[in-house]
Amino acid sequence: MSELNLDIGAHLRAVRTMYGLSQRELAKRAGVTNGLISLIEQNRVSPSVSSLKKVLDGIPMSLADFFTLDFTASPQVFFRSDELAVMGDRSVTYKLVAPRRPNRAMALLHEKYAPGADTGADMLRHQGEEGGVVVEGHIELTVGAETRQLGPGDAYYFTSAIPHRFRNTGVEPCEIISASTPPTF
């Protein structure tokens, strides 16, 4: 993301010009005055959210996209298996794919659950959404009130605010590739 500390002006101008629109043209589509767009782009005013939304509707672009847009490139693209940062303890290990860059969109993990591994009876709860695919072995996943046994090729996807728990109840290690957003790692 562009962090966008408070330089909404430059950000809006970049988006507007990227879409090949003049201040007047955008103003007409958005139902605001061209003067307002000029003022916003100079950071001489901090627009109300409703005004900013009107302006973005004229592009069109959602508020979420506006605040999430990124122009900077990711510093590292390729990761050899042995380059991945290893986290966790003996029973559960996570290999983080993305570098620890602030504001990246998601966390991609290569997880290994040893036999008996358990994320704990006090269920996990955090923000965002997560999903994964089982590559090898079996895992018992509890999400909310429901518990299921997942094998190779099986998958899951849920909002992380729902309490959840991973347990390897088998005798083989279990390997999962998962992604979560926003990144909690």
Added chain:
Amino acid sequence: MSELNLDIGAHLRAVRTMYGLSQRELAKRAGVTNGLISLIEQNRVSPSVSSLKKVLDGIPMSLADFFTLDFTASPQVFFRSDELAVMGDRSVTYKLVAPRRPNRAMALLHEKYAPGADTGADMLRHQGEEGGVVVEGHIELTVGAETRQLGPGDAYYFTSAIPHRFRNTGVEPCEIISASTPPTF
């Protein structure tokens, strides 16, 4: 994303209470008055972006996260391997993990590239970020000017605006589990 058409009030209230903060407590941390937070949560005013940022700083939460957050639960959590929707052609097949719900945070895919499979010389380009881990076989990935050969356990992560291309130049099929955000599937 929560789309968040313009009900910022309810959204802010949900976030604030989720973090266990009172209007006054948040106001103190944010350096604004409690009255303002009350007005915002009732949608009696549309806060300026600068004010909203001040408020979110008190939580703390970024503007991007605020406009991207989703509270709605996923309708389906568990997916058996044979339940996953299969897409693509013979040479490249994608199994989509998440249901086709609007506004989910990301797309999680189980991809299989047959020998010779190629996403094409006219490189792919779209918004967002994507990453993946190779499970089986080998794949040649080009991102921007760089090309690399990836094997089991290797991974990648890049912003999707950079032109990219996947090719299976080997004789074995290649299996990848990938995630992209925002979801393009």
Added chain:
DNA sequence: ACGGGGTGTTCAATATCCTGCACACATCTG
């Protein structure tokens, strides 16, 4: 030279946001 149509900026007036209080209602404690 003169329009005419494009661009972004500036200024007074008006609409809206934001503050600094006071208020009303709860839940404790003595």
Added chain:
DNA sequence: CAGATGTGTGCAGGATATTGAACACCCCGT
């Protein structure tokens, strides 16, 4: 019961965003 502390809401007035119209500039065709 009174009193202290917590919660969210309402209101007048000062601060700021937004409008509508004018301004200055540039480029192109006459």
